[in-house]
Amino acid sequence: xxxxxxxxxxxxxxxxxxxxIFTLLTLxxxxxxxxxxxxxxxxxxxxxxxxQLQLRTQQLAESIRLPLYAENREMxxxxxEQAAQAAEIRAVVITAPDGRMLAGFYSPDYSAxxxxxxxxxxxxxxxxxxxxxxxxTGGHGTTSSPLGSVRMVRGTADLSRARLQxxxxxxxxxxxxxxxxxxxxxxxxxxxxxxxxTLVYGINAMQDGNFISRIGIESDDEPGxxxxxxxxxxxxxxxxxxxxxxxxxxxxxxERQMLQTQKLESLGVMAGGIAxxxxxxxxxxxxxxxxxxxxxxxxxxxxxxxxxxxTSGKHxxxxxxxxxxxxxxxxxxxxxxxxxxxxxxxTEMLRTTTSAAVxxxxxxxxxxxxxxxxxxxxxxxVMNLISNAAESILEQPGRxxxxxxxxxxxxxxxxxxxxxxxxxxxxxxxxxVSDNGCGMSQETLQRLFDPFFTTKFTGRGLGMSAVxxxxxxxxxxxxxxxxxxxxxxxxxxxxxxxxxxxxTAQEPVIPPSESTIPxxxxxxxxxxxxxxxxxxxxxxxxxxxxGFTVITACDGIDAVAKxxxxxxxxxxxLMDLTMPNMDGLAAMSEIYLIRPDIKVIISSGFxxxxxxxxxxxxxxxxxxxxxxxxNVLEAEMRRVxxxx
Amino acid sequence: MRRLxxxxxxxxxxxxxxxxxYDILILQSRRDPAYEDVLKGLRAGHNASQRxxxxxxxxxxDVVRIVxxxxxxxxxxxxxxxxxxxRNVRNTPVVAVMSLGINSHKRSHDNLTGVxxxxxxxxxxxxxxxxxxxxxxxxxxxxxxxxxxxxxxxxAEAAGIELVVREVSAPRESIERLSTLAGKVDALWMxxxxxxxxxxxxxxxxxxxxxxNIPVVSFAASYLGLGAAAVLEIDLLAIGRQADAMVAEILxxxxxxxxxxxxxxxITLKTNSSVLKRLRxxxxxxxxxxx
Numbered sequence: 028x029x030x031x032x033x034x035x036x037x038x039x040x041x042x043x044x045x046x047x048i049f050t051l052l053t054l055x056x057x058x059x060x061x062x063x064x065x066x067x068x069x070x071x072x073x074x075x076x077x078x079q080l081q082l083r084t085q086q087l088a089e090s091i092r093l094p095l096y097a098e099n100r101e102m103x104x105x106x107x108e109q110a111a112q113a114a115e116i117r118a119v120v121i122t123a124p125d126g127r128m129l130a131g132f133y134s135p136d137y138s139a140x141x142x143x144x145x146x147x148x149x150x151x152x153x154x155x156x157x158x159x160x161x162x163x164t165g166g167h168g169t170t171s172s173p174l175g176s177v178r179m180v181r182g183t184a185d186l187s188r189a190r191l192q193x194x195x196x197x198x199x200x201x202x203x204x205x206x207x208x209x210x211x212x213x214x215x216x217x218x219x220x221x222x223x224x225t226l227v228y229g230i231n232a233m234q235d236g237n238f239i240s241r242i243g244i245e246s247d248d249e250p251g252x253x254x255x256x257x258x259x260x261x262x263x264x265x266x267x268x269x270x271x272x273x274x275x276x277x278x279x280x281x282e283r284q285m286l287q288t289q290k291l292e293s294l295g296v297m298a299g300g301i302a303x304x305x306x307x308x309x310x311x312x313x314x315x316x317x318x319x320x321x322x323x324x325x326x327x328x329x330x331x332x333x334x335x336x337x338t339s340g341k342h343x344x345x346x347x348x349x350x351x352x353x354x355x356x357x358x359x360x361x362x363x364x365x366x367x368x369x370x371x372x373x374t375e376m377l378r379t380t381t382s383a384a385v386x387x388x389x390x391x392x393x394x395x396x397x398x399x400x401x402x403x404x405x406x407x408x409v410m411n412l413i414s415n416a417a418e419s420i421l422e423q424p425g426r427x428x429x430x431x432x433x434x435x436x437x438x439x440x441x442x443x444x445x446x447x448x449x450x451x452x453x454x455x456x457x458x459x460v461s462d463n464g465c466g467m468s469q470e471t472l473q474r475l476f477d478p479f480f481t482t483k484f485t486g487r488g489l490g491m492s493a494v495x496x497x498x499x500x501x502x503x504x505x506x507x508x509x510x511x512x513x514x515x516x517x518x519x520x521x522x523x524x525x526x527x528x529x530x531t532a533q534e535p536v537i538p539p540s541e542s543t544i545p546x547x548x549x550x551x552x553x554x555x556x557x558x559x560x561x562x563x564x565x566x567x568x569x570x571x572x573x574g575f576t577v578i579t580a581c582d583g584i585d586a587v588a589k590x591x592x593x594x595x596x597x598x599x600x601l602m603d604l605t606m607p608n609m610d611g612l613a614a615m616s617e618i619y620l621i622r623p624d625i626k627v628i629i630s631s632g633f634x635x636x637x638x639x640x641x642x643x644x645x646x647x648x649x650x651x652x653x654x655x656x657x658n659v660l661e662a663e664m665r666r667v668x669x670x671x
Numbered sequence: 672m673r674r675l676x677x678x679x680x681x682x683x684x685x686x687x688x689x690x691x692x693y694d695i696l697i698l699q700s701r702r703d704p705a706y707e708d709v710l711k712g713l714r715a716g717h718n719a720s721q722r723x724x725x726x727x728x729x730x731x732x733d734v735v736r737i738v739x740x741x742x743x744x745x746x747x748x749x750x751x752x753x754x755x756x757x758r759n760v761r762n763t764p765v766v767a768v769m770s771l772g773i774n775s776h777k778r779s780h781d782n783l784t785g786v787x788x789x790x791x792x793x794x795x796x797x798x799x800x801x802x803x804x805x806x807x808x809x810x811x812x813x814x815x816x817x818x819x820x821x822x823x824x825x826x827a828e829a830a831g832i833e834l835v836v837r838e839v840s841a842p843r844e845s846i847e848r849l850s851t852l853a854g855k856v857d858a859l860w861m862x863x864x865x866x867x868x869x870x871x872x873x874x875x876x877x878x879x880x881x882x883x884n885i886p887v888v889s890f891a892a893s894y895l896g897l898g899a900a901a902v903l904e905i906d907l908l909a910i911g912r913q914a915d916a917m918v919a920e921i922l923x924x925x926x927x928x929x930x931x932x933x934x935x936x937x938i939t940l941k942t943n944s945s946v947l948k949r950l951r952x953x954x955x956x957x958x959x960x961x962x
Contacts, residue, residue, distance in 0.1 A: 093874060093875050094846075096871040096872070097846040099847075152870040155897055156873035157870065157891070157894075158865070158869060158870050159771065159863045159864065159865045159890075160771055160865065162890070162891035163769075163788050163905070164703060164705040164769060174871060
């Protein structure tokens, strides 16, 4: 605070005003008392000097009685000079009753006009000295006439010196007293007004928005009570401020969640549309390629290229599935599984693809409970986390440690999850993957789950996005600790399966394969419905190759009409889910109304769970996800046909 | 009627004569306790009729006319003023007391008798002798105290004591004359001389005695407080009785032939023991002035 501002504040303070009043009052009283003391002392000194001169004159009068009576001038002169030896005596004059001066002494510095003190005493006979007659008769004699008079004059130089001394001493004492009282007054006022100042400072601090600091209550007087009231007010303000901050934070979280939800919805709509179209395209591509492969001999030279095309098409389908997974719409097939088995299998597979200099440590809990999850998704999570850990180790050798176990998590623990949706408290199986790689910066951590964000040259930026989507689908949580150049630790939590006992070895999940489908002849009329003509065309061909007779429809309305036309002839309806005018589900409902025992197979680019969520009445008999191969179609058709 | 008129005139003429007939006319100078003491001694002695006239009560008193009209057989004058008032009375005997000037009046006043205010000089000389004093200083006005000084000298010579006398004619001379006695006397005798002893000079006597370390013998007890070593004080009651005896003799007609003055008979010795002790003086009982 600038000096001028501090002075201005001090000048207008209560303490300064009281100090000024007390100081001026003390100065006034001290000055008055000093003046009174000086005047009194001066008067007293003057009076004392006059009394002393009176006594001295009286003493001289007593001593000159006889020579004065005898008018012995010489003796009177000697006595006068002797009396004049006293200090400050300026003149001694002895006169007869008739006024004649019998003796006189004047000092050289005597001046009639100078300030002086004069005393005159009439010289009388000794009052005890009786006349002859009165002493004989015992009576009172006549009053004797005075023998003369004596006058003494003294100067006042010593009085002036004494007066000056008194003035100096009293002034010094007054100043010292005034300063002492002022100092004491200052100390007392500072002590008294400290509580006021504390109150003011506290209020100023609160005025500046500091609701944390509290005013020290030093006394139980009015300022103390005011400070207590202000503290209570500050408590209320702080609570309100914290409440506002919390509400603001909640509002921002809601906005962020809403934004995220909107983003996800937008992405979902976009990705769903893209996946649908992309899967339709892939269905047409892969179907045609597969048909072309079937037309060629097995050892034909183009088969190798056709196989490469099919592989790339499947990768494209996987990419589509990743995108849908991030949005929670990917293909899921939740089952109870043992995380340890999955980790062990994927670790072995990873060791074959990573550098030998990267060591992998497994710390798997032997009593790990089962979780209910999509094995493909969990496998994807394990693979993504382990491969990311291995790839973060830039400087060989490195270490990747994989740990599994269980932990009980409450809301406080789960609140640190990176996912917006916080799962409920409970028992969780965790998968922790830590490495001593390059770690991540804060900026990277903030964009960790952004789709298509990657720090790797070959990455597509969908791995961690898919991990987040998978964990969200499984109501899990994800934690990360990372520090640049020191490493990263991911911990994924999955809720323990409620029905499953502690997982032991589990039957490996065997995806549907062509070998599991029993060979039998297939026949009948199949209604193939799809709004995409290329897809409709290739599907029709694939169904025909399975042995069926096919009629086609280009949308739901057309399908219902065709089914109504061939109700009794149609054995299976293979219908696309997403179509204009009337989608697959609506058409399925209409068809079920016409013929409830008809076998309907829905084909879609979305997963089966999403389809299940949308179906409220009779479900379809089968589901086949685009893009599907000839074998998959045949197997599903065969399964549906064999099902009662 | 004529007889009644005669009786009235006779009573008016004779009754005042009967009322004013008394033996003693007491003239009192003023109302003074000392005079009252004297009169107490006087009245205790006889049953003669008397009239008391206090002169200070009147502006002017014609004593001669009163004496002529009242025809007292004797006049008792108390104080100097009363004695002065009787100076023109020639046919009536006057007894004077308490008067310092009685001796001067005696010279022109044949019918005057009375008691003086001074103790006999022989008493003082005897006291000096008892104090073993050899030289005694005296200051006096011969015009006033010459008769007394002569008696004193006679007594001193008889006792072997030297009187060193300094005569003064004015009070202011006393102090200067006192200084001439320094170292020449063993004691100072204050005579009741109104010239030598005044209110202004009294202090000088005692200061002289203090400076010279010699005793001052005085005549009144009031001086003991100022430093007198011893005084011979007269007894007022005794003076009254002494005057009463004189009056009685006059009334009897036995004192007509010898109208002389008497010294007072009641004399009291009073000393200041502190002064005597300081001066290391003891008064021999055998030579006591009261013997």
